[in-house]
Amino acid sequence: MLDIAEELDRWAGQERDFAVATVVATHGSSPRQPGAALAVDSDGRAVGSVSGGCVESAVYALCQQALADGESVLESFGHSDEDAFAVGLTCGGVIDILITPVRRDAPARDVLTTAYAAAAQGSSVALARVVEGPRELLGSALLVHPDGGYEGGLGGDRELERTAAGEARALLDAGRTGVVTIGADGSRCGRPLTLLVESSVPAPRMIVFGAIDFAAALVRAGKFLGHHVTVCDARPVFATKERFPEADAVVVDWPHRYLETAQLDSRSVLCVLTHDAKFDVPLLERALRLPVAYVGAMGSRRTHLERNERLREVGVTAPELARLRSPIGLDLGARTPEETALSIAAEIVAARRGGSGAPLAGARTPIHHDEPRHALRGVGVVA
Structure with a gap:
């Protein structure tokens, strides 16, 4: 439910009664993952989604029932269920959904509303x-x-x-x-x-090194994917907020020096667009030793080979070099900054989700590559 926390926080502040349906577990192919939520207030207004449309009407009705009787219910919906909005999940999966009333008399309301507020504030x-x-x-x-x-x-x-x-x-x-x-x-x-x-x-961090024209398009793609995006370049004439208005931060510093102080985690994404050895080598020497999700570097295949040789000369090992996505992005035939940003964003998603980058048409690979989550079975009314 925290994916719609801002709206739920607003409803709670207005002392509204509402019910929240949250995906608890999935099995097989399913449109939404655990934590996805749909909320319905006492006036019938709805926000969010639990299935992308397959069982929304059935879940909406369960939310209204939970508001009326004050009881939570754990329900399963799947392709074989006769009562799952007539057709159930057409994608063939199974999802378990917890419907929780958040009425003013609900015992857990204070905890839930505090959670909404914290999530809405980014805590x-x-x-x-x-x-x-x-x-x-x-x-x-x-x-x-x-x-x-x-x-x-x-x-x-x-x-x-x-x-x-x-x-x-x-x-x-x-x-x-x-x-x-x-x-x-x-x-x-x-x-x-x-x-x-x-x-x-x-939000996970994306740091774009190199304040070039391609960077502006990548900033927009990164924001679209939900990242907190920083642009870093040592050249103050290029690294300006005016050139990158959609970036969360624009930093003027040598890339490797900024990287040494940046707060990163295992979800962080580093995109090196400078394709200049004096910036790239010291930066990548450090970046490839960090436990981040993705390190990509722009450049031609010739630049890639020359850069790899320089990195070996400064002690970067073969396993560390293997982490480098270079030339950056998937092969989309991209030419414009926007197309190139799309190819980089697609590679970031594929790296995160375990996708191959191959067309789905004609493929026998799973559409969703997240680790399997088993559905909960045999659970009835939750009070």
Whole structure:
């Protein structure tokens, strides 16, 4: 639900009653992943999506029912379900969806609304909710902070809460949303619990090195993909906010020096567009040793070979060189800055999701390359 946090935060501030449907787990091909949400308020207004259209009407009706009776429900929808909006998921997958009423009298409302506010402000938090387990715990929620502190409760079982907070913090550290199971030995409740943990983390960083005309198009592509985009160049006449108005930051500094102080993580993307050895070599020497998601460098094939030789001369190893995407981008036949930015963005997505970059038409590879998530089975009403 944190993907629509800004709107939910606004609804909560207006003291509206609403219900939120959240994708808990998926199996097979499915249009949305865990954490995707659809919310419906008491006036019938809706925001978000859980299926891209396949079962939206059925989920909308369940949200209205949850608002009326105050009970949460975990429902499964799949291609074989007769009541999943007549046709179910036409993509052939199965999704489990938790519908939670967020009425003013709901016990977990304070925790949920605090989570919406934190996510809307870009804070790092994880929302952990019980989706399978003892009836008295279902619907309980914890809001977990990066330091391990938490708000809310799981029936007053401190041992269980500490265990759940630890699991949620681990997913938060990785910037991931997913389902985790705590064994019966994790608490005094006597049976395993399944938690949906939704992580809200700041946008992943994209740093574009080289304030050239192609960089402006790549900034726009990076913003479209949801990145926090920085342009860095040592030349103040080119690295200006006027030339890159859509960038979150424009930095005048030597690229390798800026990289040494930049706050990066495993989701960060580094795009080197300078194709000038005095900038590229010291920059890539450092970049290829960082645990980031993607390092790409622009240049012709001849430039690529010469750059690789210089990098070997300064001690970059073969495994480190293998991480370099160069020449940068997928083969789209791109010529214009916009087309080139599209080819780079496509390669970044393929690297992140495990795609091949090959046409889907005629291919036998999966459309979605995310690691499989198994659906929850045999779960009924959640109170």
